[in-house]
Amino acid sequence: MPQTDPRNAETVHVLAVDLPLAEAERLAADPQALSRALGGIEVDPARAEVIDAGALVGYGLSGYLTDGEGVSADAILPDEPRLDAVSGPVLLLRPRAVTAAPRPEAPLSHLGSYPLESARPAGDPIRSAAAESAAAEPSPDPAGGGGSDRRASGIAATVALAVALLVVVIVWAIAA
Secondary structure (H helix, E strand, O other), rough: OOOOHHHHEEEEEEEEEOOOOHHHHHHHHHHHHEEEEEOOOOOOHHHHEEEHHHOOOOOHHHHHHHHOOOOOHHHHHHHHHHHHOOOOEEEEOOOOOOOOOOOOOOOEEEEEEEEEOOOOOOOOOOOOOOHHHHOOOOOOOOOOOOOHHHHHHHHHHHHHHHHHHHHHHHHHHHHO
């Protein structure tokens, strides 16, 4: 699939389907038919789902979109009454399902396109004196400064390797 338009990357497109549920599900599973119904744009059928909005009694399509799909409640709010009034099959195009904004043709009709809720921390940022003092200390300069420590470590490793090699030679000589 070609590059997705960034405006559709984190967007859920909601479309009413004027078909019986079983036919709506077959449409969503057929990439060519779904592409034609969406105005000829490329679509990933793995990111498309048909749901029965009539089965969401007491919860509503708006609740399903916010709680089940992670759509921004603020974005849904103006359309909530209209979305909750839908009682037939609904096609959801999840993020990155399409490469461009859908231009639906019959049997589809656009109900809305909604961004996903941004992730926000539950509370204030965690602060600790140890983390703040560590963050305030300047990091060592990788270009200089630590060169003599590396050189000393290299010399110590070479000496240890030479001693180990000498021990192996002595043991070999005694055993032979």
